[in-house]
Each structure stands twice: as structure tokens, then as C-alpha cells.
Amino acid sequence: MAALDLHIDDIGKRFGAIDVLRGICLRVAAGEFVTLLGPSGCGKSTLLRIIAGLERADQGHVRAGGRGLDAVAPKDRDLAFVFQSYALYPHLSVHDNIAAPLVMRELSSLERLPVIGALLPGAIQRKRSIQERVRQTSGLLKLDALLERRPSALSGGQRQRVALGRAMVRKPKIFLMDEPLANLDAALRIHTRGEIARLHKEMETTTIFVTHDQAEAAALSDRVAVIFGGELRQVAAPADLYREPVDLDVARFLAQPFLNELAVAAPIGGGLMIGGSRIIIRDALGSGLAGTLAFRPEHATLAEKDHPGALPVRVTRIEHAGIDAHVFVDAEAGAQFVARISAERARSLRDGDNLGLTIDAERAWFFPSNGSRQRGDHSGTV
Amino acid sequence: MRRDLGRRIYGYLVSAAFALFLFSPILWTLSTSLKQPTEMFQWPPVIVREPSAQHYTAIIADKDFSSALINSIVVSCSTIILTMALSIPAAFGISHLQKTAMRRLLTLVLALRAAPAMIYIIPYFLFFRQVHLVDTKIALIIVNTMFAVPLAIWYLSAFFDQVPREIEEAAMIDGASTLQTMTLISIPIAKSGIIATAILIFIGSWNEFLFALTLTRDDAKTAAVAILNFIPFEGTDWGKAAAACVLMLVPIVVFVPFVKKIRRRPNNDRFRERVKR
Numbered sequence: 001m002a003a004l005d006l007h008i009d010d011i012g013k014r015f016g017a018i019d020v021l022r023g024i025c026l027r028v029a030a031g032e033f034v035t036l037l038g039p040s041g042c043g044k045s046t047l048l049r050i051i052a053g054l055e056r057a058d059q060g061h062v063r064a065g066g067r068g069l070d071a072v073a074p075k076d077r078d079l080a081f082v083f084q085s086y087a088l089y090p091h092l093s094v095h096d097n098i099a100a101p102l103v104m105r106e107l108s109s110l111e112r113l114p115v116i117g118a119l120l121p122g123a124i125q126r127k128r129s130i131q132e133r134v135r136q137t138s139g140l141l142k143l144d145a146l147l148e149r150r151p152s153a154l155s156g157g158q159r160q161r162v163a164l165g166r167a168m169v170r171k172p173k174i175f176l177m178d179e180p181l182a183n184l185d186a187a188l189r190i191h192t193r194g195e196i197a198r199l200h201k202e203m204e205t206t207t208i209f210v211t212h213d214q215a216e217a218a219a220l221s222d223r224v225a226v227i228f229g230g231e232l233r234q235v236a237a238p239a240d241l242y243r244e245p246v247d248l249d250v251a252r253f254l255a256q257p258f259l260n261e262l263a264v265a266a267p268i269g270g271g272l273m274i275g276g277s278r279i280i281i282r283d284a285l286g287s288g289l290a291g292t293l294a295f296r297p298e299h300a301t302l303a304e305k306d307h308p309g310a311l312p313v314r315v316t317r318i319e320h321a322g323i324d325a326h327v328f329v330d331a332e333a334g335a336q337f338v339a340r341i342s343a344e345r346a347r348s349l350r351d352g353d354n355l356g357l358t359i360d361a362e363r364a365w366f367f368p369s370n371g372s373r374q375r376g377d378h379s380g381t382v
Numbered sequence: 383m384r385r386d387l388g389r390r391i392y393g394y395l396v397s398a399a400f401a402l403f404l405f406s407p408i409l410w411t412l413s414t415s416l417k418q419p420t421e422m423f424q425w426p427p428v429i430v431r432e433p434s435a436q437h438y439t440a441i442i443a444d445k446d447f448s449s450a451l452i453n454s455i456v457v458s459c460s461t462i463i464l465t466m467a468l469s470i471p472a473a474f475g476i477s478h479l480q481k482t483a484m485r486r487l488l489t490l491v492l493a494l495r496a497a498p499a500m501i502y503i504i505p506y507f508l509f510f511r512q513v514h515l516v517d518t519k520i521a522l523i524i525v526n527t528m529f530a531v532p533l534a535i536w537y538l539s540a541f542f543d544q545v546p547r548e549i550e551e552a553a554m555i556d557g558a559s560t561l562q563t564m565t566l567i568s569i570p571i572a573k574s575g576i577i578a579t580a581i582l583i584f585i586g587s588w589n590e591f592l593f594a595l596t597l598t599r600d601d602a603k604t605a606a607v608a609i610l611n612f613i614p615f616e617g618t619d620w621g622k623a624a625a626a627c628v629l630m631l632v633p634i635v636v637f638v639p640f641v642k643k644i645r646r647r648p649n650n651d652r653f654r655e656r657v658k659r
Contacts, residue, residue: 054551075557087548091570101556104566166556 003031003206004065004078004173006051011060013046013230020046021230024060031204034235035217038227039253044210047227048176051208052081064174075105079174080167084182086159088151088166095147098137098165102130105170137169140199157188161195168199175200175207181216193219214254218242226250248367251294258326258338260300262293267366275332277311279359283373284366295364297326297340302349303356310356313337318346329357408631415624422620437625441612447626450608454588454630457519457604461526461587462580469531470576473538474564477545488539491532499592507596517599525597526587533586534579541575542568581637588633605630 006028013021020043028034036044049055051062053074062069069077080101088097096103103112107130110116111123118124138144141161151159160180167175180196181189197220200207211217217224218238225235234246245251252259264272270285271278272293281293303310313329316336325346327339337357349355367373414422416433441447476484506525507516515521545568553567554560569576594604605626612623 052551052555054554074551074555075559077555079555081552081555083548083552085546085548087546087552089549089553089567089571091573100553104553104557104562109562166552170557 003204005030005032006174006206006208007061007063008047008051009061009063011047011050011057011062013043013050013055013057019230021050021057024227024230024232026225026232026235028206028208030065030206033200033207033209033220033222035209035211035221035224036227037211037214037217037224037253040212042227043230044212044227045178048081048178048208048210051174052079052176053077054081077174078172079176080170080172082163082167082175082177082180084179086151086163086180086183088159088162090151092150093147094143094149094151094154094162095134095138097151097162098143098169099130099134101166101170102133106130133169137165140168141165141195156184157192160184160192164196164199168203171203171205173206175205175209177207177209179210179212181211181213189216196220214256226253228253243363244373245365247372248292248294251365251367255294255296258297260293260295260297260337262335262337264291264293264366266290272366274311274335277332279309279311279361281359281361281364281366283364287366287368289368289370291366291368293364293366295359297338298324299360299363300337300339301358301360302327302329302339302341302345303358305354305356307356307358310358313355313357315349315351315353315355317351318349320346329355331357411624411627414620415628417621419621437621438629441622441625441629444611444622446603446611447605447608450603451605451629453519453602454605457522457526457602458584458587460519460523461530462584464523464527465530465534465583466576466580468527469534469538470569471564472531473535474542474568476535477539477542485539488532488536492536495529495532503592503596506593510597516597517602519602521597522590522594522602522604525593526590530583530586534583537579537582538572538576541572541579544575545571584637585634588630 006026008024008026008028011021011024012019024047026034036047038044046055050057051069053069053072057070064077064079089100092100106126107117107123108120111120111126117127134147135144138147141164143158143161143165146154146158146162151162154162160183163180177196181192184192193216196209200220209217209220218241221238223235223237224241226233226241228249233250234241236244241250241254245254248261252261262274264274266288267281267284270280270282272281272284274293284291284293302313305312311331313331315327316330317328319326319328320343323343324340325343327341327346327349329337329339331337339357365373413430415437416430416435417428418432418434418436421428421431476488479485510516510521515524549571550563550567553563558566589606590604591606594607595610598604598607609623609626609630612619612626
């Protein structure tokens, strides 16, 4: 199927006095799966609604496959939208919900009538073709047994699949999904996530997926666009985003549950002072500004107290999490850190143990106080 | 426990007082309509000793009253259809307005409606005489519709407000025009509210008295006015008047449980059939 590329060009949107979106530029290649990731209220859903045509941007343009969409009605944009609430038609059966986009597009209002409709030339073939496609879609989503039910008689996961079916049935060129998994329980969310990935692989439709769940974004996306406070901060593949967050907000958001942070004075030759110890961080090389040292728990290890280059720390709490454990430690000058080590290793530790914390100098980040790190992809191009 | 009992007794007392006040005239009318003329003025009064349908058969046979009843049905049904045709699209539009200015305008129209109807009678009579519509059903339908539309828009826009916007947006993406979104999605979802509104409009038009009295003479007289026929100067025919009142009550008694029923079942089966095959 022919997917379309999507160009979002300098989109801005205000609600009253609030800038909801500012200068958003994003290029999505045909067939790509891009996630808009950000905390609630960051404007990601508004951006999706602007792409769909449900909301009008105050500035900027949306283009799909080279065609300007700004003046095009939502129904003529050749895209489908999956709502967080699913927005199924409550008065229609599952079958009719899935058929609705086809019925609305392909049958005239006369042909929709029960008896007269069947008498019109060509209507029967068209209705049969609609039936056929509804059956295909419901088969793909395992909804065959539910076709006669009303949405009110379905579970959350089933409703979600109906919403997907309604979006898929007319084979749109672009899929827009607004937190479609948010209302599902944890196990079902992970299962459905897999389904969405599988469907995307089969259909190769350009997909924009909105979520506030970084794990969901990482699991599904070719690239993730991180939005904070109406600004696009970074667009990168999940692995790159994990390795090279462009600023502290992005790093924090992608390091749930924990990110170690410590405000530090301007580095000298890449060396940062933590209490009385000096550690060298590659990221801080060449920077002469005060800022924040940040590293993930998995980029720190616990060693003997007198290990060379290690910060002296004291264990305060150990949290086991399956194969790993998070060890919370106090360092000098009131600094607190978390290290992620193997659960095996953590079993030999006790609260109050005095140890040495070594930070991975290659992987830790230094965020200067004036904003972004030097590295990281911020261009937004493919 | 004791306080609960006290509360319950208080509740029942208040309800009983209300019920007595509101229902006893209806029961009195019902019993009068079924009484023999001889029973009517008996003292001490009797409820009904031998129920008789003689007053009902008499008023049905009465050409004047039965044609008035038909007028009432025609006027009320036409008022519903016209009012709904005008106010459903208007309410849908107002419900989707971004700005609240229009809603305030509607409040103003409703406030004007609160003016005593007497104010309208003379100008409207003069107007309809000028256009030769006095004593026509059309005049009554126009007046009833004019007075019903603002109220209907007011109610209906509240019902359309309750239709989730996302569902309408889904329809707009699925390929529906604004009109189709309204007819295929929003109206079926708001169906129970629409029917409830229609019934209210019907009842209002059915019971309307003042304009029917002033704008009609013979041909277009409605039942609410025709009851007066049984209360002439020569002495009221209580049995017929009571039977006529009971007949007037019938559609209202029929509709009230219906309103309750549609509240419970908000889905529209006909629409479902229509989309399928």
C-alpha cells in the first residue's frame, strides 16, 4: 500500500494566552512509525489533532505526500484517527462501527435506506464489497464473534480493537493514534502494543502515535519526538534517545523511574567536583559553564570504598526489582544517588555499608545550565 | 433509627399533601365523567356507583367536540414536526458554537417568552386577521411553533452537549459531513432527549388555551377551548365537561411512561438496521 510522508512545518497554536505549540517542525517518512512523547499537557495531542484537521493551527503548515492539508476537511485528508476514549458509535453494532467509514464514504444517503437502497443500481455490489472488507478487518483483529454486539457490551480491549478496525478498514494513508493504550490494564497494554507493531509491519502505513509512556514509545517507534511545554526538544530513534538525550527534561523523562542528578560547578578539563572528590566526565570536556551531572542508575557501579576514582558512599536502602536491584546511597555533601546492580550482588549489601560509587565516564551526561548538550540530533529530519 | 422513622413520616406526609392537592381534582373529574346525572349532586357525595360511558359517547358523537379533538391532534402533531425540524439543526449548531454569545441570545429569547401571553394576543390577532389566517389551524401551528422553538432549542442544545465530541470527531474523520454527523451520529445518540423534548412540546401545544381561544372561532377550535361548549350560560353539563377533560388527559397519561422507557434504552435500533445491508 502506498503510504504518504508527512511534513509538519513550523506549527504554532495558542489557546487564549497560552502557547500550546511553538514552532514544531517534523518530517515523517512514508511508512514510518513516529511517536510523539511527552508529559500530559505538553501539546502532543493538540499537534495530532492539528494533523487530523480537528484543530486549526495558528501558524505553520501540514503537508502529506506533497499536498498541503491546511484547507482540507478531516474526512478528505485520507487519514484515520484512534481516540483514547475509542469514540465508538454507541448506537451501532461492532459490525456497523467498522463499516461506518465505508458506508459514509461509498453509499449515498438514498442507498443507505433499508428497502429503497437495495433497488438502486450498483448498491448491492457496493454493499457486498463493504461487507467483505469489514469481514477481512474483523478477521485480522479477531472480532468475528463480536460483530453483532454493541460497544457497551465489550471489554476495554475489545473496544480498542474495534476502534483499530474502524481506523484500518478503509486503508488510510496515515494513522493517527492518541494514547490508544492508556485505558487498558498493564498486561493488555503490552499485548496490544505488540498487535499494533504487527499491524504496522503488515500495512506499512505512516503512523503517528501519541503517548506519555516512554516504554511504549521505545517499543513501537522508528523514531520518537519528545515534546515539552509545546516545544519539540528532540527527534531520534529510541536507542539514540536513550543514549544521547539533548537536555535534562528529556533525560529525566526517558529515565523513569530514576535519574541521578547533581548540580555542579563549572567543570575544569572535564572534571567535576562532588564534595571533595573530582571525577572526569567525557561529556563535560570543553564546557566552561556550571550545570547538572546526570547519569542513569545502570551507568554507575558499586565498588570497594577505596577503589581509585570512586566516590565514597553509604548504602541507605535497597530495592529489589527482579533480576536487578536499585541501591540508594548517600554521598558526601548531602548528594544522593541510585545505582542499579544485579540482584545477586545486592544480596551481599546491607544498609549502612560504606562503599565506593564509580560513574561511567563515557555514558554520564553533563547538561550545562544554558540548556542543551552539545551533541544529539535536534534537526528532525530523516 | 427513631430519627429515620420521623423523617419517613415527614416525607410521606408532605408527599401525601402534594398528591392530594394535585390528584384529587383529576380523580373528581374522572369520577364525575363516569357518573349518572342523578349521582352527580348527591349529598353525601358518592364515588361512582354504576359507571356509565354515556357522557363519553355523547361527546364523541358531538360533531363540535370531536372535530375540535381532531384539530388538537393536527395542530399538536404539526407543531412537533415543525418545531423539531427548526430546532434540532439550530440546537446542534448552538451546541457546537465556540463562542457563548449565541447561548446568551437564546437566554434572552427565553426571557421574552416569560412575558405574559396577554401581551401578544391583540397584536397577533390583528396580524393574523390582516393575513386572513384567523380561525385556521395554520395560525395556531405558527404561534405554537414560535413559542415552542426557543424552549426546544434550549433543551435540545443541552442534550447535544452531552454527545461526546470525540464521537462526532470520529465521524468527521470517517467521512461524514456536518449534516451526516448530525443525522447519523448525534441525533441517534441524543435520541431519548429529543423524544422527551418532543413530548414536552406536544403537551404544551395540546394544553394551549389562550391563543386557541382568541385566534379561532369554529373551524379551527381545539379541544382545550371546545370544553367551554359544555359550560354555557344555560348551565354547565358537568358530565360532558368532565368526560372531555379526561379525554384531553389521555395522550399525556400515555406519554409519561413512554418518556421513562426511552430514558432506559438510549440506542436506536432502526439506525442500526439501516446501516447494515
